Amino acid sequence: EVSFWIANACLFIGTDSSLLHIAQACGTPSVGLYTCAKAEYRSTGALAVVPKEFTGETLSCYGCLHEVSPPVTYVGCKRGDFFCVKEGISPEMVIDRVKEILK
Numbered sequence: 425e426v427s428f429w430i431a432n433a434c435l436f437i438g439t440d441s442s443l444l445h446i447a448q449a450c451g452t453p454s455v456g457l458y459t460c461a462k463a464e465y466r467s468t469g470a471l472a473v474v475p476k477e478f479t480g481e482t483l484s485c486y487g488c489l490h491e492v493s494p495p496v497t498y499v500g501c502k503r504g505d506f507f508c509v510k511e512g513i514s515p516e517m518v519i520d521r522v523k524e525i526l527k
Contacts, residue, residue, distance in 0.1 A: 455521040459508035460499050462487035471521045475512025
């Protein structure tokens, strides 16, 4: 049932999850939010939103999940503040990607 709704949606917005991958597999236009996983390693069709720059430099720990050996059972934060989740992605960044799709 979920895949039916995703497949028939005009747009899907979500985190790097099974639902985003279902949307990509169904060809539904998608905006994916990526923090601990790098979009360039995981996304196959979603317009990616990645954490914004912090103090003028690219957030060096973006994609930290790829430094952990599988199976990953816990995702912590090397910085200790979860910046990429709490402040790294703004609503405006997501809206900009949605506008790209809706052109």
